[in-house]
Amino acid sequence: MIRQNIKDSLKAIIAKYLQDKGITDRLNFTLEIPPGNIDADFALNAAMLIAKKAKTKPRTVAQELIDITVKEIPELIEKAEIAGAGFINLRIKNEIFYKELETILREKDKYGSFPENNKEKILVEFVSANPTGPLHIGHGRGAAIGDSIARILKHLGYNVTKEYYLNDYGNQMLVLSKSAEIRFRQLKGEKIDFPADYYQGRYVIDIAKRLVSENRDRDIDEINFKYEAVKDILSGIKDNLKDFAVEFDDWFSESKITANKDKNGKTEVDKTCEYLLAKGDAYIKGGALWLASTKFGDDKDRVLKRSDGRYTYLASDTAYHKNKFERGFTKLVNLWGADHHGYVARIKACVQMLGFDKKVLDIILYQFVLLVRNGQSVIMSTRTGEFITLKEVVDEVGKDTCRFFFLLRAPDSQLEFDLELAKKQSSENPVFYVQYVNARCSSIIRESKNRSGITTEIKNINFSLLNTKEERDLIKQLAAFCDTLALSEKTMSPHHFTVYLIELADIFHKFYEKCRVLTDDTNLTSARLKLIESVAIIIKNGLNLLGISVPDKM
RNA sequence: GCGCCCAUAGCUCAAUUGGAUAGAGCAUUUGACUACGAAUCAAAAGGUUAGAGGUUCAACUCCUCUUGGGCGCGCCA
Numbered sequence: 062m063i064r065q066n067i068k069d070s071l072k073a074i075i076a077k078y079l080q081d082k083g084i085t086d087r088l089n090f091t092l093e094i095p096p097g098n099i100d101a102d103f104a105l106n107a108a109m110l111i112a113k114k115a116k117t118k119p120r121t122v123a124q125e126l127i128d129i130t131v132k133e134i135p136e137l138i139e140k141a142e143i144a145g146a147g148f149i150n151l152r153i154k155n156e157i158f159y160k161e162l163e164t165i166l167r168e169k170d171k172y173g174s175f176p177e178n179n180k181e182k183i184l185v186e187f188v189s190a191n192p193t194g195p196l197h198i199g200h201g202r203g204a205a206i207g208d209s210i211a212r213i214l215k216h217l218g219y220n221v222t223k224e225y226y227l228n229d230y231g232n233q234m235l236v237l238s239k240s241a242e243i244r245f246r247q248l249k250g251e252k253i254d255f256p257a258d259y260y261q262g263r264y265v266i267d268i269a270k271r272l273v274s275e276n277r278d279r280d281i282d283e284i285n286f287k288y289e290a291v292k293d294i295l296s297g298i299k300d301n302l303k304d305f306a307v308e309f310d311d312w313f314s315e316s317k318i319t320a321n322k323d324k325n326g327k328t329e330v331d332k333t334c335e336y337l338l339a340k341g342d343a344y345i346k347g348g349a350l351w352l353a354s355t356k357f358g359d360d361k362d363r364v365l366k367r368s369d370g371r372y373t374y375l376a377s378d379t380a381y382h383k384n385k386f387e388r389g390f391t392k393l394v395n396l397w398g399a400d401h402h403g404y405v406a407r408i409k410a411c412v413q414m415l416g417f418d419k420k421v422l423d424i425i426l427y428q429f430v431l432l433v434r435n436g437q438s439v440i441m442s443t444r445t446g447e448f449i450t451l452k453e454v455v456d457e458v459g460k461d462t463c464r465f466f467f468l469l470r471a472p473d474s475q476l477e478f479d480l481e482l483a484k485k486q487s488s489e490n491p492v493f494y495v496q497y498v499n500a501r502c503s504s505i506i507r508e509s510k511n512r513s514g515i516t517t518e519i520k521n522i523n524f525s526l527l528n529t530k531e532e533r534d535l536i537k538q539l540a541a542f543c544d545t546l547a548l549s550e551k552t553m554s555p556h557h558f559t560v561y562l563i564e565l566a567d568i569f570h571k572f573y574e575k576c577r578v579l580t581d582d583t584n585l586t587s588a589r590l591k592l593i594e595s596v597a598i599i600i601k602n603g604l605n606l607l608g609i610s611v612p613d614k615m
Numbered sequence: 616g617c618g619c620c621c622a623u624a625g626c627u628c629a630a631u632u633g634g635a636u637a638g639a640g641c642a643u644u645u646g647a648c649u650a651c652g653a654a655u656c657a658a659a660a661g662g663u664u665a666g667a668g669g670u671u672c673a674a675c676u677c678c679u680c681u682u683g684g685g686c687g688c689g690c691c692a
Contacts, residue, residue, distance in 0.1 A: 064631095096635055106634065109672060119672070145635050146672055191692075233692060349690055360618075360688085367690040374692050402619050403687045428620070428685075469640095470628060475621065475685060482627080482641085491640060493654050505651050541631085548631060560629060563639065570655055579651045593651095615654070 062173075063153065063161055063540045065547070067103065068092045070134050075107055078129060084114050094541075101142075101150035102537065109147040119147025158536040159524035165539060165595045166519055170602055173543045178218035184385055185211040187396035188302070189226040192294045193237045194262055196301050198478060199398060199430050201451040205467040205608070206427055207396040208307045209555035212606045214394075217550060222310045222390070226381065229291055230315040231374070236260065237294075238287035244269035245286070268293045301452050305460055306608040318380045319372070330372055333380040334365055342414040352379070357410035357419075379411045382422075386415060393422045394553065402426050425553050427472035433479040449480070458483045461609045465492035468607050469559045495562045495600065496612060498569045502597040503613035505578050509590055512579065516587040526588045531572040535592065538568045539599050555607060562603045569596055 075088060090107035108123035115122065123143045130149075131138055140152040165172050187207025190200045208223070215221045240259040244266050247253060255261070268290050276284055302308070318329035327335075334350060337343035343352050348368035352375065355362055365376040385393055393412075397404070405426075409419045432449055455463050457480065466483060469491070470476055509515060516522060527536070545561040578589040604611045 091631090091634080093634065094631065097638090098636060104634080106673095109634085113672075148635070228692075231692065347690085351690095364690045369690080371690085373690070398686095399620065400686055405619085426620075431685085473620065474628075477627065479627085489641075489654070494640085497652085497654055501652060501655085508651055544631070552632075556629085557631080560639085561631095563629095567639080571657095573651085574656050577651065615652090 062164070062543045063157060063537075064092055064103065064544050067137060067151070067153070070137060071105065071107070071130070074130055074133050075111075075126070078126060079111070082111075082115055084111070086114055088114075095148075095150060099144065099150060100152075101144075102153045103151045104144075105149040105151060106147075108143075108149055112147065123147050123149050155525065155528065155533070158533065158540065159527070161540045162524060162527075162536055162592065162595055163519055165598055166591060169598050170605075172598065172602060173546050174216060175218040179220050181392060182220045182222070182390045183214055183392045183394060184222050184224055184388075184390040185214070185394045185396070186224045186226055186385075187211075188307075189228065190298070191228045191233055192291050192298065193233055193260060194294065195264055195297055196451040198432055198449050198451055198454050201305065201454065201463065202427055202430050202467045202476065203396050203398065204302060204305055204307045204451070205464045206425070206472055206555060207394075209464075209468055209558070209607050210394060210396075210425070210549075210553060212608065213546065213549050213555060213558075216602070216606060217546060219392075223308070224311045224313055225309045227295075227312050227314045230319045230377070234287055234291070237265075237290050240265050241268050241272070241286040241290040242281075242284075245272055245281070245284070248273045264294065264297070265290070301450070301455070304455055305451060306464070306610075313381070313384075315377055315381070318384060319377050328380075329384060330376050330380040333383050334372075334376060336383075337365070337379075337414060340414065352407070352410070352414075354407045354410035357406075357413045359406040359410050363407050375407065378408065379415075382408065382411055383415055386417065391421065395422065395424045397424060397426055399426045399428045423553055425472055428475040430467075431475055431477045433477055454478075454480065454483075461492050461496075462490055464608055465490070465495075465559060468555050471554055471556050491559070491563055492609065493615070495566045495604065496609075496615060498566045499597050499600045499604075499611050500613060500615045501569075501573065502593045502600075505593055506590065506597075509579060509586070512583075512586070514583040515590065516583070519591070522588050522591050523584050524588055524591070526585045527592055529576060531568075531575045532589075532592065535568050535572045535596065538565050539595055542599050542602065545603075558603055558606055562600065562607075565596075565599065565603070 071090075071092070075090065079085075079088060088107065088110055090105065090110055093104045093106065095101050095104040105126075108126055109119045111126075112119040112122045120143055127141045127143065127149060131141055137154060137157060138151055139154045142150050144150050168174070185207055188196070188200055188204050190196055196204070211221050211223045236259055240255075243253055243255055243259065247255070248266075248269050271293065272284060272286075272289055320328065322328055323332075334343060337352065338345075338350065341353075342356065343350055343365060345351070349364050350366035351362045352365050353362050363375055364373050365379070366372050382393070395408075405424050408424070409422060412422045413419050458466075462483065466478070467476070527533075541561065545557050549555055549557045576589065578586065578593060580586050601611045
């Protein structure tokens with residue numbers, strides 16, 4: 062919170078300065094973290110922006126701002142000086158950092174949380190893989206990113222629901238059902254060919270095997286292949302996700318809006334289409350019902366209902382999003398594989414037709430995982446059954462490594478995943494580097510129990526003994542936890558946290574080499590113990606946001 | 616053909632969303648365990664940010680073009 066607090070203070074000072082100068086434009090200044098070679102905590106770029114508007118020299122403005130700032134907020138600023146093209150480099154008083162340390166110790170896992178955000182109801186929809194086969198590694202990336210975003214939003218105080226949209230209706234279900242039936246017949250000894258465009262995977266045979274053993278005396282017509290296949294696949298998906306530390310609040314079945322009818326015999330899809338038609342956002346042409354999505358920036362209009370009377374996928378998806386709003390969500394986050402990008406414009410159009418700003422729907426596209434095995438890329442297809450499942454990868458490299466790996470990169474970047482490499486690196490992995498910090502802290506804290514004379518009450522700690530560069534850097538990084546939260550929310554990407562935690566680990570290990578915690582000086586020992594307690598809190602908070610475990614011993 | 620995304624060290628990726636000398640891990644080289652955990656630390660080496668223009672006080676970041684890669688363009692889901 063340090064950075065935001067200082068920025069707020071500066072905002073007021075700069076606003077007054079602008080007023081005095083007769084400048085009415087709004088100023089979007091930033092408070093940066095200066096590069097490593099510069100000895101300052103924050104850098105203000107306002108002078109350069111103002112100089113342009115006021116047509117004066119940046120360094121002149123900078124000096125005037127410094128004079129005012131030092132006078133207005135002496136309790137925050139230790140030192141302020143001009144540098145480079147007109148940056149104002151600020152050094153913050155140590156007391157501010159000590160106060161932040163106390164805040165961390167007091168708030169623990171609530172540090173960085175804003176309870177007032179609770180009135181915003183956010184639905185994060187992710188994975189939503191069709192129940193036609195096991196989750197593959199690509200779904201795993203979506204699962205890791207979506208789950209972490211939900212955790213981050215929840216930590217920020219929002220009222221978050223995690224939902225899986227279950228596409229259990231339509232043609233693909235028919236194909237799945239038939240696939241299971243043919244495998245069943247084959248097992249019963251019938252000589253039938255298995256069609257090339259049916260689901261080839263082994264898991265279909267496993268389903269058929271179960272049905273054979275459970276239904277020895279029953280007639281084939283009595284078996285509901287669709288139900289049985291979906292049941293097995295779904296329970297597999299749920300198990301895989303659970304092993305991946307992903308749990309959903311809600312599983313929303315497509316059948317709810319496509320099959321369930323009200324007292325007038327209408328489904329939600331029927332009603333949504335009628336609503337759009339009545340509103341003039343849909344029209345009939347060539348016997349089909351079209352969505353006028355070009356009105357809101359789509360390339361072309363899209364079919365909602367085919368001339369033969371069947372709805373398209375878009376129709377049920379529109380009804381689904383309408384349903385989301387009806388459930389009171391004020392913000393929607395969707396995670397889609399990048400192959401769905403062509404779909405963004407039309408669903409955003411739908412949102413606007415339903416009367417909402419397109420900004421309430423945030424669509425995060427994540428690029429696919431390029432799977433590499435022994436230098437050869439593996440092409441994945443559910444139909445042909447050629448894929449690496451999420452379970453295989455989790456079993457091989459472990460849940461924590463797998464999640465960390467997926468979350469280490471921005472969703473936008475394509476990700477190359479070499480199984481052999483992931484296994485090889487698992488002993489010198491960045492995830493262990495971060496977890497090791499907590500293990501070290503825990504070890505020291507355990508050891509400290511054998512010592513006497515240590516103060517544990519915060520009010521009796523002399524924090525000003527934490528005055529080395531290493532300690533100051535460490536506290537500063539702890540406080541940056543809040544900045545990382547804000548950045549992750551703004552960009553809707555959890556990868557900032559993996560980067561942040563690696564940096565924190567780096568700074569901690571440097572501190573550890575330089576500053577011994579358990580010494581004969583009980584006052585210093587007490588203060589440093591509080592410092593590493595704070596480090597452990599932040600590491601735990603951060604790893605929890607990524608869904609990664611935090612062992613005390615490794 | 617049209618549209619979306621990407622291109623950064625030998626490899627995999629960051630860069631606080633337009634800021635100062637572009638940073639990590641892996642791989643390579645060299646040091647450090649007789650006090651809290653060496654899954655660590657210290658140091659070396661590694662770059663015309665694909666290329667060419669442009670905007671800006673300031674460009675890896677924004678705009679245009681070129682090259683190379685991924686993906687999408689159905690009354691499929």
